Amino acid sequence: MIDTTTTPSPAGATDVKPSELRSLWALTKYPFLAMMRNVSTFAFGFLFPIVFIAVFGLIGNGSGGGLRLGITSESAAQPAGQTIAQLSGVTPVQGSSAELEKQLQLGKLEGIVDVQGSRVVLQVNSASPQGQVARLWIQSTIDQLNLAALAPASLPYSLDVTQVAGRRDRYIDFALPGQIGFALLSTAIFGTVFGLLYLKKALILKRLFATPVHGITILLGQGLARLVMAVLQVLLILGVGVIGFGFQLANGWVTFVEMVLLSVLGLFVFLGFGLFIAGRTNDENAASPITNLVTLPQFLLSGVFFSTDVFPGWVQAIANVLPLTLFNSAMRQIAAEGVGLGDVLPAILGLCVWAAIAYAATARTFKWV
Amino acid sequence: MAAAELASFSPAAEPDTHDIIRVEVLRKTFGSLVAVDGISFTVRRGEVFGILGQNGAGKTTTLEIIETLQKPTSGTVLVDGIDVVRDPWAVKSRIGVQLQSAGFYPELSLVQLLDFFAALYNVHVDPMALLRRFQLVDKAKSYYNTLSGGQKQRFSLATTLLHHPRVIFLDEPTTGLDPQARANLWDLAREIKAEGVTIVLTTHYMEEAEQLCDRLAIMDQGHIVRTGTPQSMIEELLATGFRKPVIRQEATLEDVFLSLTGRSLRDD
Numbered sequence: 001m002i003d004t005t006t007t008p009s010p011a012g013a014t015d016v017k018p019s020e021l022r023s024l025w026a027l028t029k030y031p032f033l034a035m036m037r038n039v040s041t042f043a044f045g046f047l048f049p050i051v052f053i054a055v056f057g058l059i060g061n062g063s064g065g066g067l068r069l070g071i072t073s074e075s076a077a078q079p080a081g082q083t084i085a086q087l088s089g090v091t092p093v094q095g096s097s098a099e100l101e102k103q104l105q106l107g108k109l110e111g112i113v114d115v116q117g118s119r120v121v122l123q124v125n126s127a128s129p130q131g132q133v134a135r136l137w138i139q140s141t142i143d144q145l146n147l148a149a150l151a152p153a154s155l156p157y158s159l160d161v162t163q164v165a166g167r168r169d170r171y172i173d174f175a176l177p178g179q180i181g182f183a184l185l186s187t188a189i190f191g192t193v194f195g196l197l198y199l200k201k202a203l204i205l206k207r208l209f210a211t212p213v214h215g216i217t218i219l220l221g222q223g224l225a226r227l228v229m230a231v232l233q234v235l236l237i238l239g240v241g242v243i244g245f246g247f248q249l250a251n252g253w254v255t256f257v258e259m260v261l262l263s264v265l266g267l268f269v270f271l272g273f274g275l276f277i278a279g280r281t282n283d284e285n286a287a288s289p290i291t292n293l294v295t296l297p298q299f300l301l302s303g304v305f306f307s308t309d310v311f312p313g314w315v316q317a318i319a320n321v322l323p324l325t326l327f328n329s330a331m332r333q334i335a336a337e338g339v340g341l342g343d344v345l346p347a348i349l350g351l352c353v354w355a356a357i358a359y360a361a362t363a364r365t366f367k368w369v
Numbered sequence: 370m371a372a373a374e375l376a377s378f379s380p381a382a383e384p385d386t387h388d389i390i391r392v393e394v395l396r397k398t399f400g401s402l403v404a405v406d407g408i409s410f411t412v413r414r415g416e417v418f419g420i421l422g423q424n425g426a427g428k429t430t431t432l433e434i435i436e437t438l439q440k441p442t443s444g445t446v447l448v449d450g451i452d453v454v455r456d457p458w459a460v461k462s463r464i465g466v467q468l469q470s471a472g473f474y475p476e477l478s479l480v481q482l483l484d485f486f487a488a489l490y491n492v493h494v495d496p497m498a499l500l501r502r503f504q505l506v507d508k509a510k511s512y513y514n515t516l517s518g519g520q521k522q523r524f525s526l527a528t529t530l531l532h533h534p535r536v537i538f539l540d541e542p543t544t545g546l547d548p549q550a551r552a553n554l555w556d557l558a559r560e561i562k563a564e565g566v567t568i569v570l571t572t573h574y575m576e577e578a579e580q581l582c583d584r585l586a587i588m589d590q591g592h593i594v595r596t597g598t599p600q601s602m603i604e605e606l607l608a609t610g611f612r613k614p615v616i617r618q619e620a621t622l623e624d625v626f627l628s629l630t631g632r633s634l635r636d637d
Contacts, residue, residue, distance in 0.1 A: 018462060019491040026488030030477060037476035207472030210436055211489040212461040 018212040027213065027221025032228055035195070044186040045229060049179045049237050056175035057245030067134055068093055068109050070100035075115035084113055084120075084141055110134045173248060176241040177331035178304040180259070181324050183233045184266050185295060187226055192274025193291050195222070197284055205368065215368060223271055230267040234260055250338025258334050258341050262348075266327045269351045272358025273323075279366030298324040303332075323354040389414045389536050389567050390435060395444035397430050404430040406591035407444070412536070412584075417558065417568045419582035421575070426588040428571040429469065432538055435569070436466050449535055462490065465529030465537035465566075469544070472525065475514035479505060479524060482513060483531065490532035503527045503557070504634070519550030519634060526557060536567040543577060548623055553634050555581055576623075 035041050068091045075081035076094055085092040093100070093109060100112045104125055111124040111134040122138050124131035147155075199205040208218055238256065241247035249255040273294055281287040301308065301315070302324035308316055319325050330347035333339045341348065390412035397405040405427045412418040420428045433439040435446055437457035446453045448460045473482055483496040500506050503523040508516060516524060522542055529537045539558070543551040551574075558581055562568055572578055578585055579599045586596045595602060 017491060018458070018489070022488050022491055026485050030474065030481060030485040033481065034474040034476040202475070203468050203470060203472040204474060206438060207466070207468055208489070209438055210461065210464075210466035210468075211486065212458050213489050 020214070020217055023213045024217050024221055024224070027208075027218055028224040028228070031195075031222060032225035035191070035225060035229060040194075041187075041191055041229075044190055045183055045233055046236060048186070049183040049233065050240055052182070053172070053176060053179050053237060053240055053245065056179075057172045057241070067091065067130060067137070069134060070095060070103060070109045070112035072097045072100060072112070072114050075113055078115045078117075080118075080120055080142075080145060081113065081115040083145065084115075084138065087137060087141065090137070111138070113138065172241060172245045173336050174307070174332065175305070176237065176247050177259075177335045178302075178328050180234055180237055180263060180331060181266065181302065181328045182299065182304045183237060184230055184263060184327075185270050185298060185324055187230055187233065188267050188270030189274040189277070189291060189295050191226060191229075192222065192271060193278045193281075193287050194284065196275075196278035197281070197287055200282060200368075209368070219275070223268075226271065227264065227267060230263055231260060234263045248336075250334070250336060254340075255334060255338060259331065261341065262327070262331055262334060262344075265348065265351055266323075266331075269323055269327075269355040269358065272355050272362060275366065276358055276362040279362055279368075298322050301325065303328045321350065323351060326350040326354075387414050388412065389449055390418075390569070391445070391447040392431070392435070393445040395431065395434060395441055395446060397427075397434060397439065397442045403591050405434070405441075408586075408588070408591070408593045410586050410593060410596055412567060412569055414535075415562070415565055415567055416583040417562055417570065417581050419578045419585045420569070420571045420588055421573075421578055421585055422571070422588035423573075425590075427591045428588055429540055431588070432540055432569070432571060436464060436538055437461055438466075462532065463535050465532070465534035467522075467525045467529050467537065467539045467542060469540040471513075471521075473513045473528075475512060478510050478512055480509050482524075483528065486528050487531055492532045494531045499527050499531060504553075517550075519546050519553065522546065522550070522554055523557065526554070526561075530561065530566070534566065536569060537561070539568065539570040541571055541573065543572070543574065548626055549630070549632060549634050551577070552627070552632060 067089055069084070070093050071081055071085055073094055073096060076085060076092075084090065093103070095103075097112070097114060100109065101123070103109045104112055104123060107125060107128065109125065110128055110130040111122055114121040114123075120138065120142055122135060124134055196205075199208075205218070209215070238247070238249075238259070242249065249259075277287055277290050277294065281290065299305075301311070301319040302322050303319075304324070308319045308325060311319060320329075326347040330344035330351075333344055334341070388411040392411070393409050394407050395405055395409070396403070396407050408427075408431065420431065422428045430439065434441050435448060435453060437453050437460050440454065449463050451459050451463070453460050474485075477485065479500060480496045483494060483499060487494045487496075497506065497509065500509055503526060505520060505524055505527070508520060508524075513521070513524065526537075526539070526542070529539075542558075543554050546554065555577070558568060558570075568581075570577075570581070582599060584596065584598050585602065586593045587602075588594070597605070
């Protein structure tokens with residue numbers, strides 16, 4: 001009656017028992033594959049942080065880093081003018097005195113040097129602190145020229161400078177840990193909110209609920225898929241930073257492992273916020289403002305692009321308790337100062353408190369549909 | 370009495386009569402809106418059962434409660450003798466569900482999607498064999514969102530069967546399909562029925578109901594207004610003295626269309 005060679009008869013089929021472990025593996029693997037093919041995940045999770053790092057890595061590497069001094073065309077031909085133009089740390093800009101004065105007023109030059117025989121005239125931009133540096137440099141150059149001209153037998157004073165080999169404090173060393181925070185927060189919040197909303201809207205969630213898997217397994221799979229992605233993001237950001245821009249891991253591999261562990265904790269905390277938002281809203285128009293309200297202040301206040309030190313005290317007080325600030329400052333201490341996870345315990349505890357708040361709120365308000 | 374008789378003839382028969390689905394005084398409300406208003410019906414093992422009705426009649430809500438996707442406000446629903454509220458997990462393993470639209474990751478290939486669902490049901494399937502059966506072999510590596518409407522429905526049908534369910538639910542399976550794709554889906558449904566799987570479907574198309582369904586329930590505003598076989602319903606109407614005002618044609622426009630454009634699928 002029934003062709004059992006192609007399809008076993010349903011009447012004779014034994015009941016299949018779902019396997020939570022196999023389901024969890026599938027609910028991690030396939031959403032991860034789908035996520036990696038998604039353009040916006042790729043852009044926010046991988047491309048943006050790399051572009052930011054590339055931009056930050058280039059800050060300070062440019063040739064225009066020196067003191068921009070205007071030197072009038074007539075001055076450049078004279079010995080004193082040549083000496084000044086060749087000073088290391090000076091970027092000489094030649095031109096007529098009229099052109100240069102215009103640039104000085106626009107703030108594009110720190111000063112203008114005009115050599116009139118033995119008289120050196122320096123105009124400086126009074127609004128620029130660099131103008132004072134220019135004044136000191138020109139002063140010391142003229143002193144040296146005077147000394148060379150007088151050629152005294154002995155000098156009453158001398159200066160010995162000992163250079164201490166310190167860690168180069170560069171912007172990339174500040175920016176890279178911040179970019180890890182940025183990438184994790186994007187993946188955990190934007191990715192989770194819009195990812196889950198898409199699953200709802202495209203009825204994928206409903207189709208999954210028609211199979212014998214538990215909701216918690218679906219969420220766990222989503223979390224694990226993002227965990228794998230977060231680790232890849234950290235690896236990529238660190239790889240590009242270290243190889244491309246000479247980012248320094250304070251204690252090598254130990255620092256690397258600690259950064260990855262802290263990233264896992266960070267992702268877990270941020271996921272709580274993502275789940276909270278995704279569980280309360282059913283459409284993108286409602287989710288978008290809440291998502292931006294949670295993420296934007298943190299991108300601006302939490303030391304992603306610049307240090308929180310620039311804010312007035314009361315803003316700092318708020319900024320310093322935000323989860324991303326806790327994460328970024330702990331990450332910077334580990335990456336740059338070489339401290340251990342144990343030394344950033346207050347920040348780790350703070351993150352755990354945020355996680356407790358986020359997951360407790362999620363458990364109370366989460367709705368699948 | 371009847372059940373005991375049946376059991377004595379066939380020892381393999383299920384203990385709880387030959388009804389695979391029993392719906393008793395099912396009611397579902399959303400706030401003040403009554404979507405399903407105390408309906409009762411049964412679906413017999415191995416038949417194709419159709420639920421007809423306008424949009425908003427309560428077809429999908431009824432289907433989703435039986436599928437354990439929604440909780441009833443009140444009433445009882447048994448699938449294969451199991452209460453859908455008390456043990457939804459046992460019900461989910463025994464049923465196959467085709468939603469009205471999509472329900473699949475657009476960024477995964479058909480083979481990946483079949484492997485994915487096989488894992489969720491904890492069964493082992495040969496994705497290529499399944500795709501061959503549903504004429505989708507050359508789409509094995511394609512992504513779901515690149516399929517045509519008919520291909521999507523065929524693929525969706527394939528996912529409902531991979532764990533050998535006792536009953537499958539098709540929610541408006543042919544809405545939006547061209548006549549060839551529709552006829553093709555009907556053929557597939559008949560094959561599935563021939564293998565002993567019960568099919569419950571909803572539709573707007575009377576021709577579909579007449580062609581496919583052994584029995585029907587007609588829903589209107591949350592109520593079931595009539596159940597029976599298509600033929601008995603027609604006879605019942607005729608018995609009231611109803612006569613169709615037009616002369617019966619020997620062929621329909623659909624027959625013309627199919628004879629001119631062929632019955633074969635051309636959506637690949």
